[in-house]
Amino acid sequence: xxxxxxxxxxxxxxxxxxxxxxxxxxxxxxxxxxxxxxxxxxxxxxxxxxxxxxxxxxxxxxxxxxxxxxxxxxxxxxxxxxxxxxxxxxxxxxxxxxxxxxxxxxxxxxxxxxxxxxxxxxxxxxxxxxxxxxxxxxxxxxxxxxxxxxxxxxxxxxxxxxxxxxxxxxxxxxxxxxxxxxxxxxxxxxxxxxxxxxxxxxxxxxxxxxxxxxxxxxxxxxxxxxxxxxxxxxxxxxxxxxxxxxxxxxxxxxxxxxxxxxxxxxxxxxxxxxxxxxxxxxxx
Amino acid sequence: xxxxxxxxxxxxxxxxxxxxxxxxxxxxxxxxxxxxxxxxxxxxxxxxxxxxxxxxxxxxxxxxxxxxxxxxxxxxxxxxxxxxxxxxxxxxxxxxxxxxxxxxxxxxxxxxxxxxxxxxxxxxxxxxxxxxxxxxxxxxxxxxxxxxxxxxxxxxxxxxxxxxxxxxxxxxxxxxxxxxxxxxxxxxxxxxxxxxxxxxxxxxxxxxxxxxxxxxxxxxxxxxxxxxxxxxxxxxxxxxxxxxxxxxxxxxxxxxxxxxxxxxxxxxxxxxxxxxxxxxxxxxxxxxxxxxxxxxxxxxxxxxxxxxxxxxxxxxxxxxxxxxxxxxxxxxxxxxxxxxxxxxxxxxxxxxxxxxxxxxxxxxxxxxxxxxxxxxxxxxxxxxxx
Numbered sequence: 159x160x161x162x163x164x165x166x167x168x169x170x171x172x173x174x175x176x177x178x179x180x181x182x183x184x185x186x187x188x189x190x191x192x193x194x195x196x197x198x199x200x201x202x203x204x205x206x207x208x209x210x211x212x213x214x215x216x217x218x219x220x221x222x223x224x225x226x227x228x229x230x231x232x233x234x235x236x237x238x239x240x241x242x243x244x245x246x247x248x249x250x251x252x253x254x255x256x257x258x259x260x261x262x263x264x265x266x267x268x269x270x271x272x273x274x275x276x277x278x279x280x281x282x283x284x285x286x287x288x289x290x291x292x293x294x295x296x297x298x299x300x301x302x303x304x305x306x307x308x309x310x311x312x313x314x315x316x317x318x319x320x321x322x323x324x325x326x327x328x329x330x331x332x333x334x335x336x337x338x339x340x341x342x343x344x345x346x347x348x349x350x351x352x353x354x355x356x357x358x359x360x361x362x363x364x365x366x367x368x369x370x371x372x373x374x375x376x377x378x379x380x381x382x383x384x385x386x387x388x389x390x391x392x393x394x395x396x397x398x399x400x401x402x403x404x405x406x407x408x409x410x411x412x413x414x415x416x417x418x419x420x421x422x423x424x425x426x427x428x429x430x431x432x433x434x435x436x437x438x439x440x441x442x
Numbered sequence: 443x444x445x446x447x448x449x450x451x452x453x454x455x456x457x458x459x460x461x462x463x464x465x466x467x468x469x470x471x472x473x474x475x476x477x478x479x480x481x482x483x484x485x486x487x488x489x490x491x492x493x494x495x496x497x498x499x500x501x502x503x504x505x506x507x508x509x510x511x512x513x514x515x516x517x518x519x520x521x522x523x524x525x526x527x528x529x530x531x532x533x534x535x536x537x538x539x540x541x542x543x544x545x546x547x548x549x550x551x552x553x554x555x556x557x558x559x560x561x562x563x564x565x566x567x568x569x570x571x572x573x574x575x576x577x578x579x580x581x582x583x584x585x586x587x588x589x590x591x592x593x594x595x596x597x598x599x600x601x602x603x604x605x606x607x608x609x610x611x612x613x614x615x616x617x618x619x620x621x622x623x624x625x626x627x628x629x630x631x632x633x634x635x636x637x638x639x640x641x642x643x644x645x646x647x648x649x650x651x652x653x654x655x656x657x658x659x660x661x662x663x664x665x666x667x668x669x670x671x672x673x674x675x676x677x678x679x680x681x682x683x684x685x686x687x688x689x690x691x692x693x694x695x696x697x698x699x700x701x702x703x704x705x706x707x708x709x710x711x712x713x714x715x716x717x718x719x720x721x722x723x724x725x726x727x728x729x730x731x732x733x734x735x736x737x738x739x740x741x742x743x744x745x746x747x748x749x750x751x752x753x754x755x756x757x758x759x760x761x762x763x764x765x766x767x768x769x770x771x772x773x774x775x776x777x778x779x780x781x782x783x784x785x786x787x788x789x790x791x792x793x794x795x796x797x798x799x800x801x802x803x804x805x806x807x808x809x810x811x812x813x814x815x816x817x818x819x820x821x822x823x824x825x826x827x828x
Contacts, residue, residue, distance in 0.1 A: 168640075168646070171642070175640075272481070273475070273476075273477040273478045274478060274696065274699060275667055275696070275697075275699075287676075287677060294676060294677035296675040296676075368639055368640055368668065369664075370664040372663070372664060378664070379639075381637075413638075414646070414647055417633055417634060417635075417647075418606055418633045420634075420635055421638065422635075
């Protein structure tokens with residue numbers, strides 16, 4: 159297989175992992191204007207819960223679905239009791255408080271399950287490798303690519319086309335007017351936050367083969383998630399999607415051509431884009 | 443604090459506490475990325491005391507712990523000082539990272555407190571202080587036998603993949619030199635940034651170079667797990683390319699636990715062979731299972747176990763009195779057989795001459811285990827020899 163084909167295939171797979179772990183963050187940031195540094199925490203909890211449920215005998219798919227529901231439920235009191243008090247505060251305050259939440263989550267996870275990587279089980283259909291054009295390819299990566307594209311599509315419909323999307327945007331843009339015309343903004347916020355957490359859970363579980371679940375997860379991959387959102391811009395999900403493709407493919411290409419520089423190119427692009435397009439790829 | 447003041451306060455401190463317990467200060471990562479290592483040391487020291495008793499020469503021995511989760515020489519020096527001044531320790535132990543150990547060794551020298559390094563594997567730490575002795579290893583000690591082992595098996599074309607930081611690049615150079623001097627050929631060298639988590643592209647590049655084996659150095663945990671998984675998933679295993687790990691790739695306390703059967707077939711070079719049939723190892727494992735049930739015994743546990751052994755010898759030799767020089771004299775040239783095999787504290791360097799084991803992950807009773815398949819006896823710190 160040629161170098162170019164390798165770069166495209168691996169780059170696409172890597173990009174979709176990036177998108178899956180960052181999509182929820184991009185969504186809450188774009189819709190709710192909240193910088194949630196604790197985003198990775200939901201991914202970690204979902205991963206750990208999947209592992210625990212599977213260990214207790216649940217089928218991997220059932221364990222994963224239950225865990226995604228679980229993090230969505232956990233997100234509700236967090237939004238009601240803590241996050242909502244910070245909607246009107248500065249982004250710095252939001253970052254500090256959510257980072258604090260992430261640190262607490264890491265410490266609790268470490269105390270409960272030890273500082274180890276937990277095994278998030280794969281359904282049988284996702285294990286093993288198969289051949290595409292003469293090279294072997296992990297089956298779970300194919301699922302990740304499909305899920306990445308599917309997530310993008312679902313979110314697009316939800317936010318841009320559905321009534322829910324309109325309500326959320328109205329609640330955020332003009333909270334007072336939204337309330338005065340009878341929109342229950344409190345409910346809208348909590349549901350949107352729960353959806354973000356569920357997305358994090360999906361990303362955590364699906365990405366676990368590449369980004370192993372362990373107690374330092376929430377901060378370990380924070381930089382990567384933030385890079386995607388920073389390059390993509392906080393207004394459009396499509397921006398984050400394209401940013402994932404750009405960062406993922408470029409760093410994968412570098413891994414083939416000049417391994418030592420693969421991180422440099424990742425953050426180099428982030429730096430350049432913030433310089434040239436500080437408000438995101440599609441900002442006007 | 444100036445040096446003379448420090449020394450003075452140390453003298454006063456020790457004079458005032460002539461009849462207390464013998465306190466041993468352990469500096470270890472008890473939080474953060476490497477918390478598992480600190481935890482393992484604690485388990486091993488507790489098991490050791492339960493097994494061998496907590497009194498030596500009529501004195502009760504007590505371990506106290508200080509958390510040092512990362513590379514931070516200034517803090518290492520500070521906690522060592524605090525242990526000596528406030529906790530009145532007679533011995534220091536632990537130390538994961540070389541820069542921390544080097545910084546703390548200044549305190550060991552000034553206070554004449556023997557310092558037993560459990561892990562830090564950097565070359566030449568012992569030269570920094572006559573009060574430093576090591577029960578760990580040096581990286582060349584693991585790397586050189588690995589090169590010999592590959593050649594013995596006729597695996598002459600090898601690719602290297604190392605994490606891109608000082609220890610990794612050192613390993614890459616040491617290995618290449620040793621391997622080419624034995625007639626081998628390094629066909630591909632890859633340095634992976636430490637924040638990388640997708641090893642797929644690197645494995646594809648290596649696969650294309652068609653080596654007989656790939657030699658890997660990664661710092662353990664999630665990174666090592668990623669490397670082993672990518673090796674399997676990208677079909678290098680199926681293509682007959684062997685995987686030999688020189689660090690945490692299939693460590694019992696970390697990566698192997700998570701990888702399980704995914705790690706089958708992987709080779710590693712290490713100072714401990716869990717499947718050794720020697721009476722010393724059997725006794726060690728039996729003791730450990732009795733006093734720390736449910737713990738997966740790893741090489742890390744043997745570090746603290748042997749460290750405690752050394753400290754007990756020093757306490758016995760000085761009858762519990764604080765006499766750093768006499769304690770050091772007692773262990774220089776000391777020879778014993780432990781769970782890891784024959785051990786010698788080399789006179790002069792105070793580094794360990796020990797057996798190095800090549801292990802392979804096999805399935806035993808449904809569990810992935812590192813089985814020893816080749817032992818290199820009496821390996822010195824090769825960095826001083828080659």
